[in-house]
Amino acid sequence: MAAKSKFGLTKLVSNTAENPDDLLLGTATPKSAPTTSTPVEQPVEERTRFTNTLPTEVFRQLHQLSFWSREDMSTILEEALLAHFEKNPDAGKPLPEKERVKRKLPPYPGT
Numbered sequence: 001m002a003a004k005s006k007f008g009l010t011k012l013v014s015n016t017a018e019n020p021d022d023l024l025l026g027t028a029t030p031k032s033a034p035t036t037s038t039p040v041e042q043p044v045e046e047r048t049r050f051t052n053t054l055p056t057e058v059f060r061q062l063h064q065l066s067f068w069s070r071e072d073m074s075t076i077l078e079e080a081l082l083a084h085f086e087k088n089p090d091a092g093k094p095l096p097e098k099e100r101v102k103r104k105l106p107p108y109p110g111t
Contacts, residue, residue, distance in 0.1 A: 062076060094108055
């Protein structure tokens with residue numbers, strides 16, 4: 001029989017011996033049913049933080065666009081850079097190893 005609920009939630013929770021108020025308020029840990037499948041882990045995209053400068057008006061427009069479009073500034077910058085890279089094939093050419101090390105870039109995949 002389910003425990004009595006102070007807030008009348010017992011009828012909303014079926015087949016539990018725990019008080020639903022405790023489950024909702026975080027004073028109890030719900031008993032989970034065993035899972036038959038294993039969750040597929042999605043690879044996390046590696047991100048790199050960097051500092052740069054922009055003309056003040058461009059910076060202001062970036063903030064304005066971020067606010068009005070409800071997009072993160074990094075998303076806006078990433079989309080703009082990817083569009084720029086599509087027009088410039090040199091963006092896909094690997095750097096010479098000496099220059100890669102000088103710029104403190106990680107090794108290229110598969111090397």
